[in-house]
Amino acid sequence: MSKRLIDLANITKSFDGQMVLDDLNLYIRENEFLTLLGPSGCGKTTTLRIIGGFESPDSGKVIFDGKDITGLAPNERQLNTVFQKYALFPHMSIAENIAFGLKIKKKSKAYIDDKINYALKLVNLEGFGKRSVDSLSGGQQQRIAIARAIVNEPKVLLLDEPLGALDLKLRQDMQYELIRLKNELGITFIYVTHDQEEALTMSDTIVVMNQGYIQQIGTPEDIYNEPTNAFVADFIGESNIIDGTMIRDRLVQVLGVNFPCVDEGFGSHTPVDVVIRPEDVELVPPETGMLEGDVTSLIFKGVHWEIEVLANGFEWLVQTTQMHPVGSHVGIRVDPFNIQIMNKPESSDEKAVESDE
C-alpha cells in the first residue's frame, strides 16, 4: 500500500456548544479515492472543511505529508476544493476562472494558456475558454470547477458533494468522469456525499459517519457485505435487520427459527443483530422454506420486484425477479453466506446511533 498522505489525529469540533466531531481519527493514503459518507449533520462536511482549512478544529491535529498544517490558512495548503455549488467566479470568463490560481502563483502566460487548454480537454469542454459562466449548464459548470482546481496540481482534491445539484443521469455520467480523472491524474480524492450509491461506485475506501463518529472504514465491498453495525447496514442499501440469538458458532436463531450461518466467535446464546440484504432472501414454495409467510405488498421497480412478506411477525423486504401476487403463501430461505451477524450496540454512543434510525 502507498504511504499515508493525510492524518487526522484526535479531531474535535463543536459549533455553539454542539459537538460535531468527537475525537475523530482518520488517515488517507496517497492516490486513494476516499469517501466520507453519512446523513446530513454527521460531520462529513466539517471534516472536509477542516482538511481544507476553512474550519479549525477545537483540538487535534491535521498532518499533511508529515507536516502539521493545523494552523495553516486555506491559501497556504497544497490542496484544492471543488465546492458543492461550484463557486465559479461569475464576473470572469471560463478561462479566467481556470487561470485564477495559476496567476496567483505568477506562472508565465504560455504556461497558463497551456494549462487552460489541457484542463478543458480533460473535462471534455474544449473551446469553452471564452464563454461566460452563466452560459454553461450545471454539469458543465461543475466540470469547470474541477478543471479550475486540478490545474494547480494539488496533491489532494477535496470534493464537497460536487454532484448534489445535478440530475440523476448527469450524476451517473459525472461519476465515471471523476473515476477517469482520478486515474489519469493520479492524485488523492477526498469525496463527501450522502449518496451511498455514489460512494459504492467510485470509492477505494468508504468512511461511514454518523453524529460525529466514524461507524466503519472499509472498501465498498466490505461496507456493503459486512456492515459492522445496524446503522451502517441500514444506511448502505436496504436491509432486513432482525433481533437474533447466536446459539453457537455457525448457528443463529431468528424469529424462533434456527438459521445456519458462517459467523463464529460471538459466544453462545448471545443477543445479536442479524442483517439480511433483500436481494439475498429467496422466495420458495412454502413447504421447502425455512419459514413461511404471506405476501403483503408488491411493487414493480424495473429490474426487480420489491415484495414484503409477513413471516413470524416480521416484515421481510425481498427483491426478486419473480412475481408473487399479494396474498400468496410463500416460503423464505436464506443462504448461510448471506447472513451477516453483528454485535448488539454496547456503548451509549452506539445506542445514539440506533435511536437515530
Add this chain to the structure above:
Amino acid sequence: MVKKSAERIYLAFIFLFLYLPIGVLIVLSFNNSKTRVQWGGFTLKWYKNLFSSGSIMEAFGTTLFISLASALFATLLGTLAALGIDAMKKRNQAVMIGATNIPLLNADIVTGLSMMLLFVRFTRLGMSTVLIAHITFNIPYVILNVLPKLKQSSRTTYEAALDLGATPLYAFFKIIWPQIRPGVFSGFLMAMTMSLDDFSVTYFTKGAGIHTLSTMIYTEMRKGIRLEMYALSTILFLLALVLLLFMNFGPSARREEA
C-alpha cells in the same frame, strides 16, 4: 381592447398626477411675468438672476460639497458595515438590519431635531454638523444597496479564491469587490440624491449663515414669491433626475444585466 385602453388611461392619470406639479413649476420658471396665473412669454431672466446671485451660488456649492462628501463617507462606512453584517450569524444579522432600517423610517424632522440636540451639547452647529448628519442618514441607504449584492455573491466564491491560493485581501478585491461594485455605486448615488434632497435634517443642524439649496428656497419663499426660486427648484429637480437616470442606466446598472 376596452380593458387595454382603460389600463392606458389609468396609467396616464397616474403619471399626470405625479409629474404635472413639477411640470407646472418648470414652466413657471421660464415665465416672464410676476403672477403665477398669467403666461408673460418665455424668459431665462430668473436663471440669469440666479447665477449672478452670490448667496445662491454659495448655497449651490455647499449643497454639492455636502452631498458629495457625505455620500463618499457614507459609502465607505456603509460598505464596511454591510461586510460586517454579512459575516454575522443569521439572528444577529436580522437585529442589525432592523437597527439600520429605523433611521430610514424615522421622520426626517425627528432625526434632525434629535441630532441638533446632540450636536449643541458638544459643539457649535455649522458645516461639519450638517456633514455628520448627512453621513449618518445616508449610511442605511448604502447598506441597503450593498447587502443584497453580498448575499448574491455566495460566500463560497470567497472561499474558493482562498482555496486557489489567494490571500484574504486579494480575494476581496478580485472576487468580492467586482460582485458588489454595482451595489456600492448605486448606494453612493442614492446617498447623494438623499443628501441633495434633504431639507429637515439640514435645517435643524446647519446653524446660522449656512445654506444649502433646499434651505435657501425655503427661507426665500417665506419672504415672498421669488421666481428665481422656481428656477432653483427646477435645477434641483434636474440634478436629482440626472442622478436617478445614472443610477438606472449608468455603467454600473448595465454591468448588472451582463
